[in-house]
Amino acid sequence: RQGIGLRKLGKTAEEFQQDLLSNLYYRRGTTVESASARDAYETLSQTVRDRLAERRARTAAAHYASNPRWVYYLSAEYLLGAQLEQNLLYSGTGEIAAEAVKALGFSIEDLEDLDIEPGLGNGGLGRLAACLVDSMATRDIPAVGYGIRYDLGIFRQIITENGQTELPDDWAFQGNPWEFPAPDDRQTVGFYGHTEPVPGSQTRKVWVPGEIVLGEPSHMLVPGYGTETVNIVRLWSAKASEASFDLSRFSAGQYAEAVQEAVRAENISKVLYPDDSTELGRELRLKQQYFLVSCSLRDIIRRFRLRNEGWDGFAEKTVIQLNDTHPTIAIAELMRLLVDEYELEWDRAWEITRKTFAYTCHTLLPEALETWPVHLFERLLPRHLEIIYLINMLFLREVEARFPGDDDRLRRMSIIGEEPRMVRMAHLAVVGTEAVNGVAELHSKLLRETVLDDFAELWPAKFQNVTNGISPRRFVRIANPRLSDLITEGLGTDTWIRDLERLEGLERLADDASFRERWQAIKRANKVDLAAGDPDSLTDVMIKRFHEYKRQQLKVLHVITLYHRIRQDPGRDRVPRTVLFAGKAAPAYHAAKDIIRLIATVAATIEKDPVVSPYLKVVFPSNYNVTLAEKIIPAADLSEQISLAGKEASGTGNMKLALNGAITIGTMDGANIEIRARVGEENFFLFGLDAYEAANARINGYFPHRYYEHDPELRAALDALGSGAFGESGQRVASSLMSWDEYLTLADFRSYLDCQEQVEQAWHDRERWTRMSILNTAHCGFFSSDRTIADYAARIWRVAPVPVPHDD
Ligand SMILES: CCc1ccc([C@H](C)CC(=O)N[C@@H]2O[C@H](CO)[C@@H](O)[C@H](O)[C@H]2O)cc1
Numbered sequence: 001r002q003g004i005g006l007r008k009l010g011k012t013a014e015e016f017q018q019d020l021l022s023n024l025y026y027r028r029g030t031t032v033e034s035a036s037a038r039d040a041y042e043t044l045s046q047t048v049r050d051r052l053a054e055r056r057a058r059t060a061a062a063h064y065a066s067n068p069r070w071v072y073y074l075s076a077e078y079l080l081g082a083q084l085e086q087n088l089l090y091s092g093t094g095e096i097a098a099e100a101v102k103a104l105g106f107s108i109e110d111l112e113d114l115d116i117e118p119g120l121g122n123g124g125l126g127r128l129a130a131c132l133v134d135s136m137a138t139r140d141i142p143a144v145g146y147g148i149r150y151d152l153g154i155f156r157q158i159i160t161e162n163g164q165t166e167l168p169d170d171w172a173f174q175g176n177p178w179e180f181p182a183p184d185d186r187q188t189v190g191f192y193g194h195t196e197p198v199p200g201s202q203t204r205k206v207w208v209p210g211e212i213v214l215g216e217p218s219h220m221l222v223p224g225y226g227t228e229t230v231n232i233v234r235l236w237s238a239k240a241s242e243a244s245f246d247l248s249r250f251s252a253g254q255y256a257e258a259v260q261e262a263v264r265a266e267n268i269s270k271v272l273y274p275d276d277s278t279e280l281g282r283e284l285r286l287k288q289q290y291f292l293v294s295c296s297l298r299d300i301i302r303r304f305r306l307r308n309e310g311w312d313g314f315a316e317k318t319v320i321q322l323n324d325t326h327p328t329i330a331i332a333e334l335m336r337l338l339v340d341e342y343e344l345e346w347d348r349a350w351e352i353t354r355k356t357f358a359y360t361c362h363t364l365l366p367e368a369l370e371t372w373p374v375h376l377f378e379r380l381l382p383r384h385l386e387i388i389y390l391i392n393m394l395f396l397r398e399v400e401a402r403f404p405g406d407d408d409r410l411r412r413m414s415i416i417g418e419e420p421r422m423v424r425m426a427h428l429a430v431v432g433t434e435a436v437n438g439v440a441e442l443h444s445k446l447l448r449e450t451v452l453d454d455f456a457e458l459w460p461a462k463f464q465n466v467t468n469g470i471s472p473r474r475f476v477r478i479a480n481p482r483l484s485d486l487i488t489e490g491l492g493t494d495t496w497i498r499d500l501e502r503l504e505g506l507e508r509l510a511d512d513a514s515f516r517e518r519w520q521a522i523k524r525a526n527k528v529d530l531a532a533g534d535p536d537s538l539t540d541v542m543i544k545r546f547h548e549y550k551r552q553q554l555k556v557l558h559v560i561t562l563y564h565r566i567r568q569d570p571g572r573d574r575v576p577r578t579v580l581f582a583g584k585a586a587p588a589y590h591a592a593k594d595i596i597r598l599i600a601t602v603a604a605t606i607e608k609d610p611v612v613s614p615y616l617k618v619v620f621p622s623n624y625n626v627t628l629a630e631k632i633i634p635a636a637d638l639s640e641q642i643s644l645a646g647k648e649a650s651g652t653g654n655m656k657l658a659l660n661g662a663i664t665i666g667t668m669d670g671a672n673i674e675i676r677a678r679v680g681e682e683n684f685f686l687f688g689l690d691a692y693e694a695a696n697a698r699i700n701g702y703f704p705h706r707y708y709e710h711d712p713e714l715r716a717a718l719d720a721l722g723s724g725a726f727g728e729s730g731q732r733v734a735s736s737l738m739s740w741d742e743y744l745t746l747a748d749f750r751s752y753l754d755c756q757e758q759v760e761q762a763w764h765d766r767e768r769w770t771r772m773s774i775l776n777t778a779h780c781g782f783f784s785s786d787r788t789i790a791d792y793a794a795r796i797w798r799v800a801p802v803p804v805p806h807d808d
Pocket of ligand 1: 125126240276277324439649651670
């Protein structure tokens with residue numbers, strides 16, 4: 001196949017124009033005269049995609065030639081965001097494309113509004129996966145992201161005065177120009193059935209599945225920024241095997257039954273589970289997880305065997321990162337493949353498996369740690385349960401040897417929990433991996449001290465921290481072009497986009513009044529674009545999934561107190577404030593949906609209050625997603641990171657907001673602590689109990705009612721809620737706060753209100769505020785996902801970049 005030269009795609013505007021026209025005519029089958037906006041969008045996307053595909057070809061060749069150590073990122077979620085603007089930037093075709101589409105009578109902006117956002121994730125975990133694959137490519141790390149191509153992504157959210165309603169998100173109903181279906185690489189996945197012994201073998205078994213489905217991959221390109229590398233994310237969708245269509249039933253007129261099997265099969269990748277913190281233990285969810293894992297491991301082995309003989313090199317050439325416990329069944333699946341299908345000895349297979357996997361934990365919430373009923377495993381994955389039992393037996397032997405006679409420790413650490421008998425996926429993840437990491441220093445410390453303390457005592461070296469990061473391309477360069485241009489001008493270079501710590505150079509400009517003025521003007525212009533409220537008001541932003549530990553309810557208590565204060569003393573000079581909430585609640589999470597409904601009621605009440613509305617406005621744009629985040633973040637002045645300390649593993653919105661010059665009001669939780677350490681305590685509004693004080697408060701007995709009794713403003717706010725003035729949802733929120741208050745909202749109320757006073761004082765001094773804003777950006781370069789990837793590459797993956805040659 002050597003020597004077949006590919007015609008290079010031109011770099012000039014004319015050549016781009018020609019390619020666009022030929023795609024319009026020959027691939028879209030229409031003409032300039034009759035081209036619709038959709039035609040133009042599809043054609044432009046294909047023309048840009050071709051240029052990335054060319055780089056992809058060179059990347060694949062370079063990777064094949066160097067036979068490197070590969071990183072495989074297994075994640076049940078990817079929030080990749082809209083693709084067109086990113087790919088225009090990464091292919092360097094922004095300008096020539098704008099020219100070319102103008103000739104078709106469209107503006108790039110028109111076409112970007114048609115761009116789709118594959119909402120294949122819930123929140124933090126899914127977006128982090130997207131930022132990390134972006135940085136792997138930008139750092140020339142040979143890598144593949146594996147995921148599920150859900151037909152229906154995260155639900156579309158409608159906000160009315162009645163709160164949140166959910167609509168299905170058929171994100172690709174008009175097709176997705178950014179993906180490449182690869183049916184040749186489809187895989188076969190089994191479920192249910194039984195196992196049979198293999199004569200003469202202690203460990204090997206034959207698994208006879210009761211149901212077979214096909215996994216069909218399609219991949220999306222993941223270009224690196226400022227480099228030639230283009231990696232891929234490979235997404236699996238479930239397809240029925242031919243055999244599943246029951247022709248006899250069909251010809252007997254039983255149409256529904258005839259396709260029943262097929263529907264069952266395709267249901268596996270039908271919809272994303274919209275929960276981001278409570279495991280519901282649904283069978284279909286475990287089927288999704290095994291489907292992802294089985295397809296991906298077979299694909300990984302196929303790729304390995306393309307370049308390597310035998311198995312000795314497998315763990316040398318392969319590292320598989322498990323994005324939380326969701327893909328953890330991969331550990332048992334690799335053992336099954338190595339022992340049952342490739343007939344390796346158990347110990348050798350285990351040695352390879354343990355060295356191949358690494359696990360990232362993204363939560364501390366006990367209810368978010370997945371456990372599966374043994375009886376479900378028995379039925380759905382009988383062979384895997386046998387393998388997990390054997391892994392557990394050998395593991396407990398090791399614990400017994402180390403802590404002889406400590407039965408309670410054995411019970412605590414066992415992968416199999418008793419009463420009820422559950423498979424503890426986090427325990428399997430720790431036992432079957434080489435490295436376990438949390439996503440911020442406090443989180444990793446609390447993992448070692450609480451949730452996984454027994455394991456940290458047994459294997460201290462296995463536990464690491466890798467603080468999260470965000471892609472500066474999407475969340476600064478693309479989201480905030482005005483600020484990016486000012487930064488580039490101020491630093492005299494745009495190399496900060498690939499080397500974010502260079503933002504330190506902005507520190508000296510914080511003292512430059514004209515620079516500050518331009519910085520302020522850009523923030524104001526971004527606020528005008530967002531059109532959420534008065535651009536001269538303090539734009540106070542809380543954007544994240546709704547969860548009681550994140551404490552949107554505390555923000556509501558603050559808003560109601562401001563409302564009371566303004567009504568009690570209308571004349572007093574106040575800081576006009578626009579409070580912006582955005583985020584989704586899991587559909588079954590009623591307490592969170594009550595808070596959403598309460599916010600809608602409070603917003604409406606204030607809106608129609610002539611005394612208060614000149615000073616206070618609450619807005620709640622619906623359907624928060626990556627694209628909306630890119631609009632809100634550049635316009636934010638104040639970043640609300642007010643979770644109960646010890647509950648937010650890291651947070652990544654906090655990083656995006658700080659890098660765009662928003663100042664954080666927050667607790668000593670997750671990455672807030674590292675942000676404060678880097679920007680300086682004088683440039684951060686800190687309040688509340690820290691993680692240990694919060695834990696002790698609960699242990700020593702916490703009586704929320706006492707705070708109600710001793711704080712008149714708090715009592716007034718809770719009484720207003722309790723009175724029904726803000727609807728039943730408000731009454732329910734008040735009673736849960738007054739009775740149990742799981743996340744110590746009332747305990748932190750006064751400290752929070754006092755801190756908000758400091759915010760208003762700082763806001764009054766605009767030069768001081770702007771200095772603080774510039775210094776937040778200047779000192780947050782550390783929170784680039786490029787640095788996060790460099791940490792994983794050096795301390796966990798032990799991989800080296802593979803440069804991809806230019807197309808000279
Ligand atoms: C089983 C249901 C379920 C689904 C998703 C999850 C995710 C782990 C939740 C999640 O998104 N966690 C967030 O991960 C971010 C990236 O590391 C962190 O920045 C956030 O603090 C953490 O809440 C837990 C449980």
